[in-house]
Amino acid sequence: MSAYPSLAPFVAKRPWLRSFLKPVANWYANAAGYRQLGLRADDLITEECEDTLKALKRLSPQEAYDRVYRIRRAMQCSVSHQLLPQEQWTKAEEDVPYLVPLIEQIKAEAKEKEDLDALTIVKNH
Amino acid sequence: MFSRTALSRGTQLAARGQASSKLAQRRGYAAAASAPSSFIYDTTDVAGVKVATRDSHGPTTKLAIVAKAGTRYQPAPGLTAALEEFAFKNTEKRSALRITRESELLGGQLTAYHTREALVLEASFLREDIPYFTELLAEVISQTKYTTYEFNEDVERVLQIKQARLAANVAALALDSAHSVAFHTGLGAPLYPSPSTPLKGYVDEHKVASFAESVYAKSNIALVGDGATTTALSKWTEQFFKSVPASAASVNSASTTYYGGESRTAHKGGNSLVIAFPGSSFGTFKPEVAVLSALLGGQSNVKWAPGFTLLSKIAAANPGAVASATNLAYSDAGLFTIQISGAAGAVRATSQEAVKALKAIAEGTVSKEDLTKAVAKAKFDALAGSESGINTLLAAGSGLVHTGKPFQIAETITSIEGVTADKLKAAAKALVDGKASVAAVGDLHALPYAEELGLKV
Numbered sequence: 181m182s183a184y185p186s187l188a189p190f191v192a193k194r195p196w197l198r199s200f201l202k203p204v205a206n207w208y209a210n211a212a213g214y215r216q217l218g219l220r221a222d223d224l225i226t227e228e229c230e231d232t233l234k235a236l237k238r239l240s241p242q243e244a245y246d247r248v249y250r251i252r253r254a255m256q257c258s259v260s261h262q263l264l265p266q267e268q269w270t271k272a273e274e275d276v277p278y279l280v281p282l283i284e285q286i287k288a289e290a291k292e293k294e295d296l297d298a299l300t301i302v303k304n305h
Numbered sequence: 306m307f308s309r310t311a312l313s314r315g316t317q318l319a320a321r322g323q324a325s326s327k328l329a330q331r332r333g334y335a336a337a338a339s340a341p342s343s344f345i346y347d348t349t350d351v352a353g354v355k356v357a358t359r360d361s362h363g364p365t366t367k368l369a370i371v372a373k374a375g376t377r378y379q380p381a382p383g384l385t386a387a388l389e390e391f392a393f394k395n396t397e398k399r400s401a402l403r404i405t406r407e408s409e410l411l412g413g414q415l416t417a418y419h420t421r422e423a424l425v426l427e428a429s430f431l432r433e434d435i436p437y438f439t440e441l442l443a444e445v446i447s448q449t450k451y452t453t454y455e456f457n458e459d460v461e462r463v464l465q466i467k468q469a470r471l472a473a474n475v476a477a478l479a480l481d482s483a484h485s486v487a488f489h490t491g492l493g494a495p496l497y498p499s500p501s502t503p504l505k506g507y508v509d510e511h512k513v514a515s516f517a518e519s520v521y522a523k524s525n526i527a528l529v530g531d532g533a534t535t536t537a538l539s540k541w542t543e544q545f546f547k548s549v550p551a552s553a554a555s556v557n558s559a560s561t562t563y564y565g566g567e568s569r570t571a572h573k574g575g576n577s578l579v580i581a582f583p584g585s586s587f588g589t590f591k592p593e594v595a596v597l598s599a600l601l602g603g604q605s606n607v608k609w610a611p612g613f614t615l616l617s618k619i620a621a622a623n624p625g626a627v628a629s630a631t632n633l634a635y636s637d638a639g640l641f642t643i644q645i646s647g648a649a650g651a652v653r654a655t656s657q658e659a660v661k662a663l664k665a666i667a668e669g670t671v672s673k674e675d676l677t678k679a680v681a682k683a684k685f686d687a688l689a690g691s692e693s694g695i696n697t698l699l700a701a702g703s704g705l706v707h708t709g710k711p712f713q714i715a716e717t718i719t720s721i722e723g724v725t726a727d728k729l730k731a732a733a734k735a736l737v738d739g740k741a742s743v744a745a746v747g748d749l750h751a752l753p754y755a756e757e758l759g760l761k762v
Contacts, residue, residue, distance in 0.1 A: 238454040289400065296406045 206272055215270040216263045217254035222279040223247060231290075235282035243278055344691050346701045346711045347535055351542045353523040353551055355705045358530040358538050359697075366532040367429045370442050371702025374424035374520035376494040377635075378556045381507035383464070383498040384516045385419050390460040391513055392417035392426050397448040401455075404441065413438060421484070421492050422635055423703045424520070435533055439541040442528075446521040447548045451514035460510075468500045475746045476646050478570065479577035483744035486566035487581055487640055491559055522550045527705035529698050561638040565740030567755045567762045576747030577646040578656050580760065582736040584632045584641030587704060587712040592683075592720040593732030594632050594641050599686065600671065600679035600729075601643065601662070603629025613678050615666075616643070619658040625651035628659060636707040641736065649751035660758045667733040669726065676726055683721045 191197050209215065214224060225232055239247065257264060346357040379385045393415050394401045408415055413430035426445060428438040471477055481495040498504060520526075523546070530538045563583045585591035602614025611621040616628040626647035633640045643663075645655045665671075690696045691713065704712035741762055743755040755762040 237457075240453070289402070292400060293402055296402065301410065 209272070209275065214254075215272075215275065217257050218264050218268055218270055219250055219254050220270055220275050220278070222277050223250055223254075225279055225283070231283050231286045232279070234286050235279055238282050238286075239279070247278075344688075344697075345713060345716075346529070348705065348711060349535060349539060351528075351539045352546060354542055354546050354549070355527045355709070356530070356535075356538055356542055357527060357701045357705055357711050358533050358535045359701075360534050361532055363532050364432055365429060366432050366435060366438075366530060367427065367698060368435070368438055368442065368531075368533065368538075369425050369427040369529045369698045369702060370446060370526050371529055371699065371706060372424045372426075372446070372520050372526045373422070373556060373703075373706045374516070374525070375420050375422040376496055377421050377491045378520065378558065379494065380516065380556075381512065382494070382502050383504045383508040384513060385424060386464060386467070386497055387456075387460055387508050387513045388517055388520075389417045389419050389424060390463050391449060391451060391455070391517070393445055394455050394459070395450045395452060396444050397450060398444060404445075408438070408441070411437060415441075419496075420699065420703075421494070421496060423699060423706070425699060425702065427698065432532065435530075435537055436541050436545075439538070440545045443542075443545040443549060446517075446526070447550070449517065451510045451517065453510050456510035456513070460513075464498075464504075464508075465500075468498060468502075471497045472500045473574050475572050475575040475577040476644065478572065479579045479646075479744045479746040480642070480644065482568040482570060482746065483579040483581045483642060483742050484640065486568045486744060487563060487583075487742035488561055488638065489564055492561050492635055492638060518550075520556060522552055524552045525556070525706060527702045529702045529705070529711075531698055561635070563638065563740075565742045565762055567743045568745070569749050569752070569754075570744075570746045571749050572746045574747075575646065576649045576652045576752060577644065577745075578652050578747075578752055579642055579644045579742075579744045580656065580660065580755075580758070581640050581642040581742040581744075582739065584639030585634055586637055586639040587634050587700065588637050588708065590634075590717050590720065591639075591732065592717065592724050593728050594639070595683045595687070595717070595721055596676075596679050596724045596729055597666070597733060597736075598630045598632045598641060599683035600666070600675060601630035601659070602679075602682070603627070606682070613675060614682075615662045616659060619655055619662060620645075623651045623654045623658070626655040628655050636703060640742075649748040652747070653751050653753050656753060656758060660760060663733060664737055664759070667730060667737045669730040671726060671729065673726070676724075676729065680721060680724055683724075684718050687718050687721060 191201055209221070214221065227233065227236070236244070236247075253264070263269075343359065343361050346359045348355065348357045350356070374385055374388065376385045393404050396404075399407075404415070408428070408430070411430060411434045413428055413434065416427045416429075418425055418427075426442055428442060430438050477496070478499070481497075481499075485493040485495065487493065495502070526549075528538070528542060528546075585594040600614065601616045602612070603616040603620070605612035605614070605617050611617040616630055620626050620628045626645055628643065628645040630641070630643045633642060643656075643659055645652050645659065647655075691700075701711035701713075704710055737760075739761070741755060741760040743758070743760060743762060745752040745754075
């Protein structure tokens, strides 16, 4: 479904591999530095794209407000060259995808439309 | 070369003229003493769903779910209209787009509309596709998702467009306010919320979903098939309507009382005046009202002439206005309306003349010839109305959900034949002496008050 090839589904299906790689993934996410600015991974998705814009409109008012708050706070940190105090860092369990499911839903809709536009009818009689 | 038929048709007709006229005389006019059996709906109860079918053996079928969910039963303004917009949207099994594309491929048409009493989901399709559309209708009423984004992106947007269109339609506004002064709540609720109706807090996807849950239940819906056999429809209904809940939560079902009164609304977009009286309902059919509305009429049946109806004669004398009389029948009440629209001055003159005409009928000045014409017209309207079209589906369906048996318009014609001049006079007198409901929308400086027209409100 996603635009680039991913090993994530392969890993997610195998519990032993998943438990082996999970600490590595957590280390990588922490090292990426966005959690120290109070952001979530989905806040980093580029906004200049039709699907994302549509998905942003479909967020609930609370989610949309929280997203704007996180981004503004991170901007402020970036401008003042500081990190947030450690108790305000995003925890691993808070870093859940909230936008990706919506984008996937929108992509699925577009794909269904494309498929229906390109369908050929076979009469079975 | 001319074709043989085209060339010889005239001569054939001329040659046969004498013979055929004799034939016609011998046979007499076709007399519809009672409704033909193909007009009558058969009712069955299939696994708790009330099903009415009528088969005219045509190539197409109309299948409709008639739910007791019209504006009369809505717990808050705008819910019926929003539920109507949610018809054929995403369900648990397939998307709105897929529903549209699939029914297009089968050559079917899907429509949803509501009246004051019923919400109708209708599918018209080729006869052999009945399993597909029965399944679809069952799926739409039981498995629609009522998502937030569809409400924001589609439903609310369309609602606002339709509200804006209504705001410019003075005739609809006048009819709505006549209903509201006549019945207050219930049937008095406007058919469509006007743009100034506050909907915030009343209409959102959760409220619509819970309204749908309370009205889309087996006890609250009827499945009406026009052009389908009972066996076929029963078979598929049994299979596909299993997931529909059995009984509904209580819907607002207070019985209707007629109040009467007057309402005046200023509007720049035109002028419309509605004069309404308690009319004939489906439950208690009053043949005199049917004849009275045929006699007052409004629409001409002949070309280039006003015809025999009183209102069209009056309207012809006052150019710039259009007048018509209708009986709007509901399950337990009816509203007999005279609606006049057009230029303010003409509406004023026409309404005064129309009330005079009604009072003249109440004094018994109708000629015998006019009465005969009116009875014939009323009979024709009843039969033509039950031949095809949405009226039959709607009448059969609302009858089933309200009383357990379909309202057969065609069955009323024998009682229409029994209307005499005395009965008509008495009925008109009762209307004129009773309380009227008068609604004026438009240029209030020119439009008359009920008092000026000589009506009691």
